[in-house]
Amino acid sequence: MYNLQEQIAIVTGAGSGIGRAIALRLAREGASVVAADLDGKAAGQLAKEITDTENRALAVEMDVSVEKDVERMVKEAREGLGPIDILVNSAGTGTTGLILNHSVEDWEKNMAVNLRGTFLCSREVAKGMILRKKGRIINIASISGKQGEEFIGGYAASKFGVIGLTQVLAKELARYQIRVNAVCPGYIWTPMWENLAKWFRGSFPSLAEKSPVEIFENRVKSVTPLRRPQTPEDIAALVAFLVSEEARNITGQAINVDGGAVMH
Numbered sequence: 663m664y665n666l667q668e669q670i671a672i673v674t675g676a677g678s679g680i681g682r683a684i685a686l687r688l689a690r691e692g693a694s695v696v697a698a699d700l701d702g703k704a705a706g707q708l709a710k711e712i713t714d715t716e717n718r719a720l721a722v723e724m725d726v727s728v729e730k731d732v733e734r735m736v737k738e739a740r741e742g743l744g745p746i747d748i749l750v751n752s753a754g755t756g757t758t759g760l761i762l763n764h765s766v767e768d769w770e771k772n773m774a775v776n777l778r779g780t781f782l783c784s785r786e787v788a789k790g791m792i793l794r795k796k797g798r799i800i801n802i803a804s805i806s807g808k809q810g811e812e813f814i815g816g817y818a819a820s821k822f823g824v825i826g827l828t829q830v831l832a833k834e835l836a837r838y839q840i841r842v843n844a845v846c847p848g849y850i851w852t853p854m855w856e857n858l859a860k861w862f863r864g865s866f867p868s869l870a871e872k873s874p875v876e877i878f879e880n881r882v883k884s885v886t887p888l889r890r891p892q893t894p895e896d897i898a899a900l901v902a903f904l905v906s907e908e909a910r911n912i913t914g915q916a917i918n919v920d921g922g923a924v925m926h
């Protein structure tokens with residue numbers, strides 16, 4: 663167990679999947695949690711689950727790609743719980759199709775949520791961390807941010823950007839003892855992958871008879887040496903370590919949790 667008592671964490675995208683598991687894990691480690699999400703209801707349910715276990719939590723309905731929303735989120739977090747020690751940027755989205763068929767809207771959607779959202783939240787939270795000369799930022803990138811992937815090109819490009827931004831922030835903020843790292847999940851069955859699997863089924867006649875979960879499992883087996891999918895809890899375990907004192911000398915890294923699918 664990592665001792666995160668007295669720590670206050672914002673987790674974006676906390677309403678579902680990986681963000682939700684991270685928020686629950688940080689709360690279990692003792693942190694107070696701000697659950698931020700476009701889906702205010704899901705964020706509210708999660709915050710209630712956490713307060714039911716006697717941790718402090720609060721929900722904020724917001725869009726990470728909107729500057730004013732991000733400013734409001736940080737203000738509400740600070741006023742409701744206190745100065746922010748930890749930021750986890752997990753909110754994300756993805757579009758599908760060959761890059762040559764991407765509309766500008768598709769392209770912008772990936773960039774707005776995944777890349778601009780990570781930039782806006784990090785910039786806003788870092789202001790307080792700089793004053794206090796401490797803090798940790800974790801960006802949930804993807805193995806698609808290390809190895810280009812067909813059919814999710816706009817998404818992959820945005821995640822390459824997230825890893826680049828992680829390195830820039832790690833260098834710029836190190837002088838304030840703020841550590842910035844990225845975690846790169848592999849294959850996790852969440853609503854995000856379900857949407858992708860449905861798109862594959864609709865786009866390739868050879869997959870028309872397969873269920874979305876079969877498509878996902880076949881993909882995992884064909885590209886993952888450990889031949890099993892990852893879970894949101896696998897990602898949360900690494901995040902808990904990275905924000906703890908045990909990881910005090912780790913910054914600027916992008917670490918894969920992917921069963922060996924990508925080895926760089």
Ligand SMILES: NC(=O)c1ccc[n+]([C@@H]2O[C@H](COP(=O)([O-])OP(=O)(O)OC[C@H]3O[C@@H](n4cnc5c(N)ncnc54)[C@H](O)[C@@H]3O)[C@@H](O)[C@H]2O)c1
Nearest residue numbers: 675677678679680700725726753754804847849850852854
């Ligand atoms: N599932 C995977 O296999 C996988 C693999 C690699 C990386 N990731 C990354 O992990 C992160 C979480 O993905 P997930 O699989 O848990 O997806 P998910 O769809 O289960 O959860 C994403 C959450 O983000 C929220 N969200 C979306 N846009 C938002 C916005 N503009 N502002 C605020 N909240 C917003 C959604 O409401 C949702 O609650 C994403 O950044 C994703 O790119 C996922």
